[in-house]
Amino acid sequence: MSYKKEIRIFWQVGVSRRQVDLVVSAVKLFLKHTEAEDKITVKIGEAIDLRFFKELNYFFWRGFLNGNRIMDYLSYGHQNCNPDFHAILLARSRFFMAVDGKKKMVNGLAEKGRAALVFIDQPGRLKNPYARKRITLTVIHELGHVFGLISEKRKEDVLLSFGRYRHCGRNCAMYPDTGIIDYLDLEKRIFCPECRLELKNFFSTGNEP
Numbered sequence: 048m049s050y051k052k053e054i055r056i057f058w059q060v061g062v063s064r065r066q067v068d069l070v071v072s073a074v075k076l077f078l079k080h081t082e083a084e085d086k087i088t089v090k091i092g093e094a095i096d097l098r099f100f101k102e103l104n105y106f107f108w109r110g111f112l113n114g115n116r117i118m119d120y121l122s123y124g125h126q127n128c129n130p131d132f133h134a135i136l137l138a139r140s141r142f143f144m145a146v147d148g149k150k151k152m153v154n155g156l157a158e159k160g161r162a163a164l165v166f167i168d169q170p171g172r173l174k175n176p177y178a179r180k181r182i183t184l185t186v187i188h189e190l191g192h193v194f195g196l197i198s199e200k201r202k203e204d205v206l207l208s209f210g211r212y213r214h215c216g217r218n219c220a221m222y223p224d225t226g227i228i229d230y231l232d233l234e235k236r237i238f239c240p241e242c243r244l245e246l247k248n249f250f251s252t253g254n255e256p
């Protein structure tokens with residue numbers, strides 16, 4: 048059975064329409080490269096107030112958003128009420144994730160089969176072409192996780208790294224570091240052949256890779 052679902056884009060209060068449009072383009076680029084344009088529709092959601100997710104304690108992290116709490120809200124609160132779509136939430140405030148009690152600032156987070164959170168920065172940053180490319184790459188990377196990358200059965204070229212998810216060791220959007228951006232032409236090829244195949248199989252069968 049072929050996969051059919053909607054991706055709906057939400058954003059932190061203060062994110063601009065142009066930033067949302069950039070993410071719509073990034074999602075469409077992802078769907079083009081994975082041949083899933085006829086399976087997934089992209090819709091615009093609404094602004095969400097993230098004030099309650101701001102860290103108040105811990106001197107260094109004060110004012111940062113707590114990425115783990117936002118992901119719990121998106122994946123198990125928000126999504127359970129709205130099971131028809133995968134949410135992508137765009138945050139202009141910095142956020143962290145915590146693993147084993149250690150906090151780390153990250154550009155994106157994802158929950159397999161559910162939702163993603165992407166750091167979009169302040170609206171003025173869009174003037175910078177590198178920042179636009181970084182945002183596009185992060186959206187594509189997190190969507191890769193939402194749709195199951197990287198499968199447990201794959202052994203070759205898989206890097207394990209910080210976080211819960213497996214990553215790719217090739218020139219690929221699933222590389223664990225956005226530094227890979229310098230080696231990728233996002234219009235031509237964003238995934239290595241293995242990652243692309245896993246996604247294509249997922250979208251055509253509906254089975255996990």
Ligand SMILES: [Zn+2]
Pocket residue numbers: 188192212214223
């Ligand atoms: Zn990742």
Ligand SMILES: [Zn+2]
Pocket residue numbers: 215216217218219220221222238239240241242243
């Ligand atoms: Zn890959």
